[in-house]
Amino acid sequence: MHVLVVEDQPKMQDLLRQGLQEAGFAVDSADDGPAALDRALGGAYDAVVLDVMLPGVDGFEVLRRLREEAVWTPVLMLTARDGVPDRVRGLDAGADDYLVKPFALSELISRVRAVIRRRSAPPAALRCGPLELDPTARTVAVAGTRVELSPREFAVLWLLLQRQGAVVTRADILDQVWNAAPDVGSNVVEVYVRYLRDKIDRRFGVELIHTVRGAGYRLAPPP
Incomplete structure (x- = not known):
């Protein structure tokens, strides 16, 4: 089995590499985000x-981009922060498991084996009424008619579909889709939701994307 270790601290990277190799894994490594993506x-x-x-x-962001490119390799995230929001953010981005530092090497190896064992097929298409999004083929259709979306529009719609029926805040969309980039204006979420409504709700005469005043947006099927 072949594992990629992404860790910027040399001592930790060496420890992980050695432990995984002794457990029978072939190991490659990367020490920054761009190298990891490559x-x-x-x-x-x-x-x-x-x-x-x-x-x-x-x-x-590495994980978000991998899932955006339909790379479904199981991912075990490591962090020194044990706050619930960080764990939720990682799992929402597509992580298969989450391990907080410091940890026992034996536990990490066990978790790596576990995520490999339960590796699933690429995620199934998501549906809401007549709307269907296929994350593997990266296609969107309403009542069988293809809808062309930009990568950002697709990412916003995918997030809303993943949390169908729940309110997704503007801050959460900004964080998940734009990674809270400092150069992104505060109204960018509203702009992209308007784009989606033009291409889906208004074009097909449906009402799927709902504004929850003072909170955010909710995707729900027609009554």
């Missing part, structure tokens, strides 16, 4: 051990 997009790995705090591009 390796994970170009190589066939059975699992990725991904640290959150990385130079260049952090682990959350």
Whole structure:
């Protein structure tokens, strides 16, 4: 089995590499976000051990981009932060498991084996009424008619579909889709939701994307 270890601290990277190799894994490594993306997009790995705090591009963004490119390799995220919001953010981004530092090497190896064992097929299409989104083929259709979306529009719609029926805040969309980039204006979420409504709700005469005043947006099927 072939594992990619992404860790910017040399001592920790060496420890993980040695432990996984002794457990029978072939191991490649990367020490920053761009290198991790390059390796994970170009190589066939059975699992990725991904640290959150990385130079260049952090682990959350690495994971988001991998899933955006339909790379479904199991990912075990590592972090020094044990707050619930960080764990939720990682799992929402597509992580298969989450391990907080410090940890026992034996536990990490056990968890890597576990995420590989339960590796699933690419996620099934998501549906809401006549709307269907296929994350593997990266296609969207309403009542069988194809809808062309930009990558950002697709990402916003995917997030709303994943949390169908629940309120998704503007801050959460900004964080998940734009990674809270400092150069992104505060109204960008409203702009992209309007784009989606033009292409889906208004074009097909349906009402799927609902504004929850003072809170955010909710995707729900027609009554």
